[in-house]
Amino acid sequence: MLRIRLVEEAIAEAYPRQEMRCPVHLSIGQEAVAAGTAAALSRGDLAMSGHRSHAHYLAKGGDLRAMLAELMGRQDGCCHGRGGSMHLIDQSVGFIGAVPIVGSTIPIAVGLAFADKLRGQTKVTAAFFGEAATEEGVFHESANFASLHRLPVIFVCENNLYSVYSPMSVRQPSHREVFQQAQGHGIPAEQVDGNDPEAVFLSVKKARSRAASGGGPTFIEYKTYRWREHCGPGFDNHIGYREEAEFLEWKKKDPLETYRRKLFAEGRLTEPGEHDLSTRITAEIVDALAFARQSPEPRGLTHFVYADQP
Amino acid sequence: MSELTYAEAIQDGFREAMRKDRSVILIGLGIPDPKGFFGTTSGLEGEFGKDRVMDMPCSENGMTGVVLGASLNGIRPVLNHQRLDFALLAMDQMCTQAAKWSYMFGGQAHAPVVFRMILGRGWGQGPQHSQALHSWFAHIPGLKVVMPSCPQDAKGLMISAIEDPNPVVYIDHRWLHHVRGSVPAGHHQTEIGPLRVAQPGKDVTIVAISYMVLEALEAAERLAAQGIEAEVLDLRCLRPLDREGLLRSVRKTGRLVAVDQAWACAGMSAEILACIAEDPKTPLKHPARRITLPDCPTPTAPSLAAEFYPRANHIVGAVLEMFGRGREPGELALQKGVEYDKPNPAFTGPF
Numbered sequence: 001m002l003r004i005r006l007v008e009e010a011i012a013e014a015y016p017r018q019e020m021r022c023p024v025h026l027s028i029g030q031e032a033v034a035a036g037t038a039a040a041l042s043r044g045d046l047a048m049s050g051h052r053s054h055a056h057y058l059a060k061g062g063d064l065r066a067m068l069a070e071l072m073g074r075q076d077g078c079c080h081g082r083g084g085s086m087h088l089i090d091q092s093v094g095f096i097g098a099v100p101i102v103g104s105t106i107p108i109a110v111g112l113a114f115a116d117k118l119r120g121q122t123k124v125t126a127a128f129f130g131e132a133a134t135e136e137g138v139f140h141e142s143a144n145f146a147s148l149h150r151l152p153v154i155f156v157c158e159n160n161l162y163s164v165y166s167p168m169s170v171r172q173p174s175h176r177e178v179f180q181q182a183q184g185h186g187i188p189a190e191q192v193d194g195n196d197p198e199a200v201f202l203s204v205k206k207a208r209s210r211a212a213s214g215g216g217p218t219f220i221e222y223k224t225y226r227w228r229e230h231c232g233p234g235f236d237n238h239i240g241y242r243e244e245a246e247f248l249e250w251k252k253k254d255p256l257e258t259y260r261r262k263l264f265a266e267g268r269l270t271e272p273g274e275h276d277l278s279t280r281i282t283a284e285i286v287d288a289l290a291f292a293r294q295s296p297e298p299r300g301l302t303h304f305v306y307a308d309q310p
Numbered sequence: 311m312s313e314l315t316y317a318e319a320i321q322d323g324f325r326e327a328m329r330k331d332r333s334v335i336l337i338g339l340g341i342p343d344p345k346g347f348f349g350t351t352s353g354l355e356g357e358f359g360k361d362r363v364m365d366m367p368c369s370e371n372g373m374t375g376v377v378l379g380a381s382l383n384g385i386r387p388v389l390n391h392q393r394l395d396f397a398l399l400a401m402d403q404m405c406t407q408a409a410k411w412s413y414m415f416g417g418q419a420h421a422p423v424v425f426r427m428i429l430g431r432g433w434g435q436g437p438q439h440s441q442a443l444h445s446w447f448a449h450i451p452g453l454k455v456v457m458p459s460c461p462q463d464a465k466g467l468m469i470s471a472i473e474d475p476n477p478v479v480y481i482d483h484r485w486l487h488h489v490r491g492s493v494p495a496g497h498h499q500t501e502i503g504p505l506r507v508a509q510p511g512k513d514v515t516i517v518a519i520s521y522m523v524l525e526a527l528e529a530a531e532r533l534a535a536q537g538i539e540a541e542v543l544d545l546r547c548l549r550p551l552d553r554e555g556l557l558r559s560v561r562k563t564g565r566l567v568a569v570d571q572a573w574a575c576a577g578m579s580a581e582i583l584a585c586i587a588e589d590p591k592t593p594l595k596h597p598a599r600r601i602t603l604p605d606c607p608t609p610t611a612p613s614l615a616a617e618f619y620p621r622a623n624h625i626v627g628a629v630l631e632m633f634g635r636g637r638e639p640g641e642l643a644l645q646k647g648v649e650y651d652k653p654n655p656a657f658t659g660p661f
Contacts, residue, residue, distance in 0.1 A: 079418075081416070097382075099407065099414070101406055104402055104407055106372075107373070107379065110376050111377060111379020112380070115379065116383065138375060142375065144369065145372060145373065308476070
């Protein structure tokens with residue numbers, strides 16, 4: 001979680017220098033879902049995500065240098081500069097891709113699980129998406145099919161209350177919880193505190209065992225909150241769609257600070273240990289930014305359109 | 311070589327590809343239906359099992375994403391739509407996801423998936439079961455688009471589409487399913503790219519797509535009787551487009567008629583004309599002509615549909631005009647006693 005937070009803050013700091021010329025959707029405030037989920041998955045498991053994917057990519061083990069180079073549009077970026085922040089991929093660690101069309105990776109993730117089932121693999125796929133994706137028809141089509149074939153997929157839904165600037169109140173009925181939609185498809189579903197990494201870990205672990213033993217999909221709704229603006233490095237509590245007070249309320253539930261205090265109280269983290277951890281992460285970020293800045297500009301505009309092209 | 315219908319040739323292509331590679335699966339609403347998807351999948355479920363010849367929910371968009379995901383993870387799926395119109399529900403997954411996958415991830419992952427769709431015509435297919443929107447797909451870099459017009463290519467292009475490492479849109483025409491022709495046995499492929507010279511000639515180039523190749527061949531036969539040798543090109547691949555093949559023929563004939571059972575505006579016929587217009591070494595002796603659909607949706611009533619679809623008559627008329635010969639009075643009038651809403655006299659409907 002700390003690594004994700006520090007990377008995102010480094011991006012927020014670098015972004016105004018206009019060297020990352022693509023939309024960025026920061027995960028600050030939502031780190032626990034990514035960290036807890038990835039910790040509960042096996043290394044060979046697969047994951048896909050949407051527009052706000054930095055945390056998921058990093059938690060799954062995605063290469064930081066390649067991610068920052070991608071944000072800077074360089075040849076050594078994880079998509080060789082063709083994608084940008086909204087298209088992260090690191091297949092070597094099972095992060096199969098992220099795209100910004102809302103809900104569009106849900107069926108693709110279900111397809112990964114479908115292929116694993118057909119091929120007799122024991123892998124599990126995690127589909128990360130936001131609560132607004134459940135408003136798309138394609139979510140329901142995918143959930144129905146995953147339930148029908150008992151596919152080894154975990155629907156990891158981060159409910160951060162807003163789709164860009166639109167609150168839940170204008171998008172979904174108040175008398176129905178997001179996770180209850182999945183129950184209508186016969187999928188075991190629950191609502192979990194998305195700012196508690198251990199609660200996330202335990203819920204995904206249970207879902208993973210179910211999926212790996214042929215028990216089919218699970219849907220988990222994690223309540224959480226995006227601290228920064230929808231897209232970009234700043235804060236946007238002043239523009240009128242949400243209240244500063246609401247942000248401050250959620251800030252008190254900061255997943256990092258809460259967990260940090262817990263670890264200290266339990267004696268699992270010490271001040272030297274914490275210092276050492278943040279020093280190492282900071283050095284890694286400095287190195288990755290330097291790597292990205294020296295990476296060449298990509299060449300070959302029409303490369304990669306087809307598989308059998310350079 | 312054996313004599314097969316176009317539908318049997320598609321089924322033969324499926325069988326060969328599935329025997330060769332265990333990762334090939336067929337999926338689609340009604341794929342194992344009692345009629346075998348117009349005879350194109352008959353018997354395949356028996357040979358390959360329910361896991362490889364699979365029915366699916368009525369969820370075109372979701373399932374297109376599912377097969378895309380499966381194609382990224384070791385499966386070679388063929389997603390089948392009874393009508394092209396149903397595939398339109400999945401434009402995001404086909405054009406915005408699958409077509410871009412290789413490019414947007416810097417060439418690291420590829421989607422070897424086939425989106426097969428059937429183009430309807432006649433017997434009341436009407437506004438929503440007969441839309442010929444192949445140009446939409448041909449517009450998209452990252453997709454390949456094939457439309458075979460003969461049984462040999464129906465098989466050869468299906469096998470090539472399945473074995474291609476890219477997403478391929480394969481469109482077969484409902485009015486071609488009964489057409490017979492000789493088809494090579496075994497693992498026969500047709501290369502995705504080159505057009506086919508369906509009939510050589512020196513006076514005028516008639517470029518046609520899918521079923522309209524048959525109408526063009528009939529027109530060529532009637533033109534031959536009047537001393538005009540038409541070269542008929544079967545544009546079996548819309549993307550990649552065989553521009554050189556088009557130029558080669560038109561440089562020889564100096565005259566061009568593009569025939570497409572689709573709307574003219576921004577359609578494939580426009581691309582064909584543009585290809586010639588842009589080339590400085592291919593002057594035309596006469597302005598090019600397009601034979602396409604009227605600018606309205608497909609009517610359902612047989613009487614209206616009969617006037618809606620262009621036929622060999624229209625092609626003959628256009629070519630004669632190019633040669634300064636007048637049309638016979640009443641040439642475009644519909645022949646009495648012919649049922650224009652069905653593909654062959656034996657057909658009794660419904661589709």
